[in-house]
Every structure is written in structure tokens, then in C-alpha cells.
Amino acid sequence: MRIALYQPEIAGNVGAILRLAACFAVPVDIIMPTGFAFSDAKLKRAAMDYGAAADVTRHANYAAFAQVQRAAGRRIALMSSHASVRLPQVAFRPNDVLLMGSEGAGVPDDVRDSVDLRVRIPMAAGFRSLNIAVSTGIALAEALRQTDSFPE
Secondary structure (H helix, E strand, O other), X not given: OEEEEEOOOOHHHHHHHHHHHHXXXXXXXXXXXXXXXXXXXXXXXHHHHHHHHOOEEEEOOHHHHHHHHHHOOOOEEEEOOOOOEEHHHOOOOOOOEEEEOEOOOXXXXXXXXXXXXXXXXXXXXXXXXXXXXXXXXXXXXXXXXXXXXXXX
């Protein structure tokens, strides 16, 4: 299982996701550019002392990221508030990549059209989205549960 962040904009969110990834021993792919300097103090504060333990790979752009994932035989599952498939309906595989769009814009149409799965976290009526770090945690927990991949 992997987490991928498409052009993230908020350092604090990335820091929280890096902490999550370190705690669950899940690698993170960051698709550049980011909306902040990667050395940003907010990133470090949110990740706390866990950030250095996170396995992070940066990719110059989506094409470079997708090429690596395809070569490794991984499916890319885009988490999107616009997807029709609900999170509990997905059968995750251990080598899936959970792709999270940028906080403000999500992903462009060409990225959305290139993924293997488009998945929505169901929410109560009247709400459109969750914070990206919260969404990542929910999706990751379900994927790890399904694949019996939680650390011991």
C-alpha cells in the first residue's frame, strides 16, 4: 500500500500525512510541485519527529509518478468526492496506491481519467469534503484492514 499526494498545497496537511504514513509503515509519493517549500516549518511541526521516519519519494510530475507505478504493477485509486464508487465497495489489493488530489483543485481531468479506480468516502448529506489528512487516514485504514496489512 502507498499514499500519493498530487501537488499538495498545505504544508501542515502533508506533515500530518507523513506522520500517518510513518506510523503505519506506508510509503508516500509526492507529485510536484507543492504549494510550499518542502522544508517549511509547518510541515515539520505537523510531522513532529515522525517525518524523518517517513519513506518519501518525490516525482517531477504525474507522468513520471504514473510510469513508476505502472512499471511496478500497482493500481492507482483516486480518492474523490465526485466518485461514484463508495469506499466500502472497493476491494483493495496490497500494492494499491491511494492518490489524494490537491486541497484546492483535486486533480485535472487527464489524471482523473488515467487512474484505475475512483473512490468516494461516503458522508452525511449536505457535506462535500473532509480534510485531506483525515480522508487519507480513513482510506488508508480501510485499505489496510481489507488487505490485513496493519503493522503488528
